[in-house]
Amino acid sequence: RTHVCSVCLQEGRPFCVVIMGEPSDGKKSYKPLIDRETDPVKNFERWKKKYNHIKEKCKIQRKEAHKPLWQIEKESISRLEQRYSEINISEIVKFSDFPLSKNTLRGLIDAQYRLPTEIQKQTIGLALQGKDVLGAAKTGSGKTLAFVIPALECLYRQQWMAVDGLGVLVISPTRELAYQTFEVLRKVGRYHEFSAGLVIGGKDLKHESACIHRTNILICTPGRLLQHMDQTSLFDTCNLKMLILDEADRILDMGFSETMNAILENLPVQRQTLLFSATQTKSVKDLARLSLKDPQYVWVHDKAMYSTPATLEQNYVVCDLTQKINLLFSFLKSHLKKKSIVFFSSCKEVQYIYRVFCRLRPGIQVLALYGKQQQMKRMDVYNEFVRKKFAVLFATDIAARGLDFPAVNWVLQLDCPEDANTYIHRV
Incomplete structure (x- = not known):
């Protein structure tokens, strides 16, 4: 503390200052009266700087608040589109590294998709840049999400609404694969306001006809789609922006080549097309020539030495024909704490083996999935097998293509597949 000397003050001499304080460590150092941390001047300067920063931030927020929502969305879309040309595949580590809308990123996080x-x-x-894509990758590589994300972003950029009608069309070879794609779309696109529909055989045609014209994203099988094109007067594809062909080789293998040609004739020429296939056959290339314009080719499994995963262990057993069922029963009895899929060549065989094993009671839940089942029953079986930790599924090749069954320990092929491609898709 500082004081003026009282003697000097009385005698009128120049003031001297007496410094009062407690020296520390024997040195002539004194504690200042005002600590730097409590200095009101410096504190005021810090407070003023912080206050001005908050004031400027609030000013920007008030300015943004006066903007209409459509203008804010338009500016956000413009910023995203400017980043499309800067996409570098080598720098992509997470989904957030892509220039995606906030709604899509939120959906990916909630669905546990990060890498x-x-x-x-x-x-x-490539799809975000508006290019046609012909993609080939082995089964289980994540093709579904590779087209679901661009589909959502395509409609988001257009600010698509229910009154705009159909914007994205996804064609799948089987009902189960279409249903699985619909579930992925529902999870990832939950924060968008687009309407989505699942149009497959085995469901009420009148109900589909009444709702299909209000659908923005339509996931369907070829036969049912062509039926609506022929019979539903309100169904219109003139505003279509994106066509997606999932498992195109399987669509053609199932005899839908003429159906696909008829569908393509009813679609607008000006559109973006994404075609995905596990194998590249002559029929797929013919379909690509009809549906794609200057496509970008994406070949992922060319980098792999084999078409199956490297960690897959493959075995075979030689036995008498009369012992096949006994061998299967013994195998399942010794693997009760496992999840298995058993493939058969026909629906009748699946039905017969399923009934036999339900009577034999192997000690593990037995399910059956085949083409002659009613659609709701097939969906129930699919969902139940996905949820179960331990179960065995008897199925035809309807379950071999594109369906995602998590944590399957064993895949058994009780009948030989038709060809090598079918074998690969089964495993």
Whole structure:
């Protein structure tokens, strides 16, 4: 503390200052009266700087608040589109590295999708830039998400609404694969306001006809789609922006080549097309020539030495024909704490083996999935097998293509597949 000397003050001499304080460590150092941390001047300067920063931030927020929502969305879309040309595949590590809308990113996080696969890295950037894509990757590589994300972003950029009608059309070979794609779309696109529909055989045609014209994203099988094109007067595809062909080789293998040609004739020429296939056959290339314009080719499994996963262990057993059922029963009895899929060549065989094993009671839940089942029953079986930790599914090749069954320990092929491609898709 500082004081003026009282003697000097009385005698009228120049003031001297007496410094009062407690020296520390024997040195002539004194504690200042005002600590730097409590200095009101410096504190005021810090407070003023912080206050001005908050004031400027509030000013910007008030300015943004006066903007209409459509203008804010338009500016956000413009910023995203400017980043499309800067996409570098080598720098993509997470989905957030892509220039995606907030609603899509929120959906990906909620659905536990964080790291993109190779097919997703190479495809999403090209699709966002508006290019046609012909993609080939082995089964289980993540092709579904590679086209679901661009589909959502395509409609988001257009600010698509229910009154705009159909904007994205996804064609799948089987009802189960279409249903699975619909579930992925529902999870990832939950924060968008687009309407989505699932149009497959085995459901009420009148109900579909009444709702189909209000659908923005339509996931369907070829036969049912062509039926609506022929019979539903309100169904219109003139505003279509994106066509997606999932498992195109399987669509053609099932005899839908003429159906696909008829569908393509009813679609607008000016559109973006994404075609995905596990194998590239002559029929797929013919379909690509009809539906794609200057496509970008994405070949992921060319980098792999084999078409099956490297960690897959493959075995075979030689036995008498009369012992096949006994061998299967013994195998399942010794693997009760496992999840298995058993493939058969026909629906009748699946039905017969399923009934036999229900009577034999192997000690594990037995399910059956085949083409002659009613659609709701097939969906129930699919969902139940996905949920179960331990179960065995008897199925035809309807379950071999594109369906995602998590944590399957064993895949048994009780009948030989038709060809090598079918074998690969089964495992």
